[in-house]
Amino acid sequence: MIAGFFHFIWKIAWNTIIILVCASLIFIGYKANQSMTVTGALDGITYVEFIQDRLDAAQTVKPSQCGWGMMLSLAALGPIYSVVYTDVAIHPDGFLDKVTAPDPDIPSGVAEAKWYDVPGIWWDVVERLSWTMLGKQSSFGCQFRPVANNE
Numbered sequence: 001m002i003a004g005f006f007h008f009i010w011k012i013a014w015n016t017i018i019i020l021v022c023a024s025l026i027f028i029g030y031k032a033n034q035s036m037t038v039t040g041a042l043d044g045i046t047y048v049e050f051i052q053d054r055l056d057a058a059q060t061v062k063p064s065q066c067g068w069g070m071m072l073s074l075a076a077l078g079p080i081y082s083v084v085y086t087d088v089a090i091h092p093d094g095f096l097d098k099v100t101a102p103d104p105d106i107p108s109g110v111a112e113a114k115w116y117d118v119p120g121i122w123w124d125v126v127e128r129l130s131w132t133m134l135g136k137q138s139s140f141g142c143q144f145r146p147v148a149n150n151e
Helices: 002-031 048-062 065-090 095-099 114-134
Strands: none
Touching: 002 048, 002 114, 048 065, 048 114, 065 095, 065 114
């Protein structure tokens, strides 16, 4: 009886996790194929096209370790920063806000957002961080070539 109850709870938890993972992948796939909304991004460029362009640009950067290092740092740190920055934006004066340095990639005006707005806010942060790390032109760092217009 008790084993059956625990099995039932486990099945519910497992199915919930599978549904959430699938829904997240569908959301990311959908958003990645929409035009980027970051200021400075080429009109109509999607996140997938942007990443493909940056992968091509990383191959031409000298020294080559710099370009691939930036790509790897985005892959490793991007998920962490996007979650932290989203939380800081939604919960101003929270713990993470107090221990996080100010950054222009942290969205403003989204304090106390509803739960259904959080994925969109998170995706905006992902785009901003990616653009800051790989798309913005700067006089220091790897100096990737400008984003190519693939039209």
